[in-house]
Amino acid sequence: MKIAILGYGRMGKTIERIAIERGHEIVYKTSEPINITELKKAEVAIDFSIPTAAFNNITTCFKENVPVICGTTGWLEKYDEAVSICKANNAAFIYGSNFSLGVNLFFELNNKLAKMMSKFNEYDVEVEEIHHTKKLDKPSGTAITLTKGILENTSKTDWKLIENQEKVDSKTIPVVAKREDEVPGTHTIKYSSEIDEIEIKHTAHSREGFALGAVIASEWIKNKNGVFTMKDVLDL
Structure with a gap:
């Protein structure tokens, strides 16, 4: 081809x-x-x-x-x-x-977990992504896709890019974007309650x-x- x-x-x-x-x-x-x-x-x-x-x-x-x-x-x-x-x-x-194959499987896992967690309002959800310092957009497109997957499967209605541990309302998903040297891409979804946390994570080792x-x-x-x-x- x-x-x-x-x-x-x-x-x-x-x-x-x-x-x-x-x-x-x-x-x-x-x-x-x-x-x-x-x-x-x-x-x-x-x-x-x-x-x-x-x-x-x-x-x-x-x-x-x-x-x-x-x-x-x-x-x-x-x-x-x-x-x-x-x-x-x-x-x-x-x-x-x-x-990447792994990220697309991760997208599906994220959707299924979000649907499961939608029944448990005691958990707050957060999306975090880390990329190399040359990445121009923030948050990453992958983080946005993950966030949309959560929005489509829960009662959350919006997302917001936050810095310095900024607080958001209960209907908004906080998205944290970090830039570090030579990181191809790491994405984490974390559900937190007062008694425990559930976390799924995808880490790319290369491009x-x-x-x-x-x-x-x-x-x-x-x-x-x-x-x-x-x-x-x-x-x-």
């Missing part, structure tokens, strides 16, 4: 290596505005760029009939618009806040899992049209 990589930073380089190991060809890679002629050589594009570039990258691919796998976070205020453009062009799109998942999604989306998620790819 011929792949374009949009955003050739650390993740882009890891994706390149894994894609080549799996027998694919990288026909275009860039961190600059898209060259349409080069993009058209690709059968699929993988976008791990930056929040300010993602929407234009994605919609340009749609208009050129190149399927898109997007792992860039921090641009989701335009997600619905991107979906509309995808459908209007009969294109193909997968956005994932996190492409390999994110990159592999993005390449697998690229293999899956070939010759498809529509808007999908990693749940479709992994049949979860």
Whole structure:
């Protein structure tokens, strides 16, 4: 398969290596505005760029009939618009806040635990994420997906990014975002009561899992049209 990589930073380089190991060809890679002629050589594009570039990258691919796998976070205020453009062009799109197999299993575990905990109001819930200092958006897209999973399965109605142990009301989920050197990504969900705590946690040891998942999604989306998620790819 011929792949374009949009955003050739650390993740882009890891994706390149894994894609080549799996027998694919990288026909275009860039961190600059898209060259349409080069993009058209690709059968699929993988976008791990930056929040300010993602929407234009994605919609340009749609208009050129190149399927898109997007792992860039921090641009989701335009997600619905991107979906509309995808459908209007009969294109193909997968956005994932996190492409690793382990995190997608963690998403499902989070949803099931939230549904169980919804019956027990004596527990407060908190979401914490830790990433490397070069990550631009805060909180992470993965943390937002986890938080939405809790909102959909409990009586909580909102979430708030907090600092310095700020207090929130009982209907709001506090989200803590930390930035530390060389942390690929750690996400923790904690339910606390006066007598005990229940905690689930996912710790990434490298970027390999994110990159592999993005390449697998690229293999899956070939010759498809529509808007999908990693749940479709992994049949979860």
